[in-house]
Amino acid sequence: MHGPTAGSPTVLPSGKMVMWALAQVVGGPGSTISEVEAARGRTCGRGDRTQHAHKDDAVWHGAGKVVEQVAGLLNLDRSAVSGGGILAVDFYQSVMAQISALRARGCIADWRAGGRLGVFRLADPSRLPDIDPGGLRPPSYAGMSPDTSHAGLTKSFLSILSHGSKANTYKFALARAILEHCQGGYRGAGRDDDEEKEEERQSVLRIPYEYLAEKFLKYYWHQEYVLHMRQNYDAKHTPHAITKLRNVFGKSTPADYSRLDKNDVERAKKLILRNVFGHAKSKTSIVVPRFQKVPVGNRTAEVRSFYDYDDDEQAIRLKPEAFEFFQKNNALLSKAVLIEWTKFLEPLNPTLPRLLTKIESMDAGRQALTKYRSMFAPFTDCCFYCRDRLEPGYVQVDHLIPWTYIYDDNAWNLVLACQPCNGKKSNSLPEDEFRDGLVERNRRHRGEIPPLRMSLDMLDRGRGWEAEIRGHYQTCLEYGFGTIRLP
Numbered sequence: 001m002h003g004p005t006a007g008s009p010t011v012l013p014s015g016k017m018v019m020w021a022l023a024q025v026v027g028g029p030g031s032t033i034s035e036v037e038a039a040r041g042r043t044c045g046r047g048d049r050t051q052h053a054h055k056d057d058a059v060w061h062g063a064g065k066v067v068e069q070v071a072g073l074l075n076l077d078r079s080a081v082s083g084g085g086i087l088a089v090d091f092y093q094s095v096m097a098q099i100s101a102l103r104a105r106g107c108i109a110d111w112r113a114g115g116r117l118g119v120f121r122l123a124d125p126s127r128l129p130d131i132d133p134g135g136l137r138p139p140s141y142a143g144m145s146p147d148t149s150h151a152g153l154t155k156s157f158l159s160i161l162s163h164g165s166k167a168n169t170y171k172f173a174l175a176r177a178i179l180e181h182c183q184g185g186y187r188g189a190g191r192d193d194d195e196e197k198e199e200e201r202q203s204v205l206r207i208p209y210e211y212l213a214e215k216f217l218k219y220y221w222h223q224e225y226v227l228h229m230r231q232n233y234d235a236k237h238t239p240h241a242i243t244k245l246r247n248v249f250g251k252s253t254p255a256d257y258s259r260l261d262k263n264d265v266e267r268a269k270k271l272i273l274r275n276v277f278g279h280a281k282s283k284t285s286i287v288v289p290r291f292q293k294v295p296v297g298n299r300t301a302e303v304r305s306f307y308d309y310d311d312d313e314q315a316i317r318l319k320p321e322a323f324e325f326f327q328k329n330n331a332l333l334s335k336a337v338l339i340e341w342t343k344f345l346e347p348l349n350p351t352l353p354r355l356l357t358k359i360e361s362m363d364a365g366r367q368a369l370t371k372y373r374s375m376f377a378p379f380t381d382c383c384f385y386c387r388d389r390l391e392p393g394y395v396q397v398d399h400l401i402p403w404t405y406i407y408d409d410n411a412w413n414l415v416l417a418c419q420p421c422n423g424k425k426s427n428s429l430p431e432d433e434f435r436d437g438l439v440e441r442n443r444r445h446r447g448e449i450p451p452l453r454m455s456l457d458m459l460d461r462g463r464g465w466e467a468e469i470r471g472h473y474q475t476c477l478e479y480g481f482g483t484i485r486l487p
């Protein structure tokens, strides 16, 4: 086969080629609907009356088959039209444009691309040779590689984030991990030795699946165990990245990633590696190929704008233009990823406060709470939980409803506690009586502590701050934050 050479424009012939292909496919064996069904090991549903009615008619099935057939007639390299790359997309579109023109002329009666089989049926095969090829605009193609200009990459990246697979959040995690990888750039820039420079550059373009798996582990562990976010409507469709974490870490883990058992972390990473980045042949390597799929007509095509990958080598290899793009626009692209990630999770977690901030901040820096200590000190000298007298210098400020749920330092939610109580409570909720105690405390001191009053006013959205506090406590429980008995 003679494929087009990279960079040289390929002009496809007129619509006559498409008609020729049509005639060949339709005239060839195995081309009735019944036969297509048999070949695919399935039958069309009872609702598909059109298909049933034409069971014995000659059909031209599958858009991919059409494209392949035309490519074969044009002697084009199969990999150029069916594999990755923009050529496949452009070629597909140009063939489909010609088919649409044939439909408009009444040469193709049924367009069942939306049906189960996706077949075309010729209205009248004998009319085919009469069509004037000059009436069909010949498609042209001006290059082989994807559009790697800044504008082209921006367009592809945003399209992947907002239009791609809606099954789970893997694509956001992958985009975030790649961006993190590209953050630092490559250090070879200042070196004199060109060979060394090139070597360093090549190594930076390669991202092992293992690196990606580790990032996935961190992101999902944080969302699952610290933030208690929901990842899906249906528990049956919980993503592997989450179910594997649950297998390893069970119900509760330390509230801090750095304190996790190293062996558990290693085990979880291996499971994610196998189940999310697994070998293509095991059909589990989903996220890496799927990421670059973009909608083309009524199907999707993989356009390798950003990277190539090798499942045997267990790594993706960034295209140099993509690396530069990710590096130069890192902050902006990261924001785009976080916004789209939030948009995906928002409907699943409608009552969870501060979703975007939570997703953005992996190990969010908490503010020092010292000013709140002096704010409450004049009014209390004992631990909110155990009522023991607080020793000056050992007073801690605690978020009664966990900070990881509220994600803010609101005076209304802060109490003074001793170290043992604060340490024991950690990321959990105290029992109801302490929620009631908090409401009581706020009512009593509202008039005396201006910042407390301000925080309660901000909380009040019409049904009163008291109801809001109870509401937060309840929602926090519902998201799976555990309660703990204190003191």
Ligand SMILES: [Zn+2]
Binding pocket: 383, 384, 385, 386, 387, 388, 417, 418, 419, 420, 421, 422, 487
């Ligand atoms: Zn205490």
